[in-house]
Amino acid sequence: MGNRGAAARILSVVAAAAIVASAVSGCTLLARPATGSTPTPTASAEPVPLPQQLPHTLVAGQTLATGRLAAVPHDPIDSPRATDPLTGEVRVVVDSALRIEVRVRPDHPVDVDPDNPGLELTSDRYDGGPAAVQDSRHPLGHGIGEKLQTDPDGELVMPVMPGTRQDLGDLSYFHSLVATVPGDERAVAAAALTWTTASPFPDLHPADGGAIPFARGTTIVDGGALTGYVPNPYDTLFAVSQRFGIRVVELIYLNPWLGYIDPQLKSGIAINLDPARR
Structure with a gap:
């Protein structure tokens, strides 16, 4: 009888410890996901078109x-x-x-x-x-x-x-x-x-942060000022914009001849980085 009482007290202590542990960990021992249920995916934001x-x-x-x-x-x-x-x-x-x-x-x-x-x-x-x-x-x-x-x-x-x-x-x-x-x-x-219209990007001042993957082309400098860039093969608009500290839309704004529908860089064809030369 004494052994059974001791065992019951031990089980009570173990159960209480498990409940405390579950509360600390954020898990619920009693709740289980319904059979066949799947987590609801988080909707990702659609990219905003350049225009x-x-x-x-x-x-x-x-x-x-x-x-x-x-x-x-x-x-x-x-x-x-x-x-x-x-x-x-x-x-x-x-x-x-x-x-x-x-x-x-x-x-x-x-x-x-x-x-x-x-x-x-x-x-x-x-x-x-x-x-x-x-x-x-x-x-x-x-x-x-x-x-x-x-x-x-x-x-x-x-x-x-x-x-x-x-x-x-x-x-x-x-x-x-x-x-x-x-x-x-x-x-x-x-x-x-x-x-008479003001620039939509009045604070646009590209600066060369140095070559990075997919932006290893050559800069063009005129009178000490950065004016352009000649892409290497496999350069991307995103990487080039990152190299010069601007957004892709700002890079396209500086080079409107690229267009806003599927713009592509061409190896060896210079692009503009100077708002005055847009």
């Missing part, structure tokens, strides 16, 4: 840029549009649907072909600024929804392709509007565009 990472601050009626389209020296070109090119005041504005329009108020009546106006936005510089690493061009009047129109007061209106160029967030990499003649890329008139 959506850019701040969009377009306001209807806003003037984004201004300039003056004036004749420029060029080799002789056998075309009336070369000897008497379109000139006038230029505005880049936001319409009521938040689309971007290029508007030209001609100095005098000029015959402009609505199907081929011979006007394009370009990264070419006519203001003495540093040249862009890569050329960017956008002919006006050729895309869907870009038909040349003329307002009742005579101002020429050329919408920029809806839903594409606007997605780049900031069109200020188009430094000029140029006029050409059919079959010839030489400018017969040009306007240096002065943009």
Whole structure:
């Protein structure tokens, strides 16, 4: 009888110790998961598309840029549009649907072909600024929804392709509007565009942190300032952006010619790292 009582007391002590241990460890001895149940997976956040990472601050009626389209020296070109090119005041504005329009108020009546106006936005510089690493061009009047129109007061209106160029967030990499003649890329008139929009990344200052895996290319330095980078084979946008202390969206912003849909680096083809050379 005494032995049975001692054994009962020992079992009680063991059980109590087990309960204390389970409470400390966070386990529950009595609860078991239901047969066949599986843990609910934690939903992972979908990556935000690059265009959506850019701040969009377009306001209807806003003037984004201004300039003056004036004749420029060029080799002789056998075309009336070369000897008497379109000139006038230029505005880049936001319409009521938040689309971007290029508007030209001609100095005098000029015959402009609505199907081929011979006007394009370009990264070419006519203001003495540093040249862009890569050329960017956008002919006006050729895309869907870009038909040349003329307002009742005579101002020429050329919408920029809806839903594409606007997605780049900031069109200020188009430094000029140029006029050409059919079959010839030489400018017969040009306007240096002065943009009034602020940069979406005002604190963007890439700095070289040194080569890392998948970012072992060569930097370009001009006057002691970092201006560009030449990728190596197998370099990736993410690794290169990490090397220079910026985000991928900022790297694409500096190089809009890469595009925001499946952008890819090309070995040996330099990219820009200087906001002034965008």
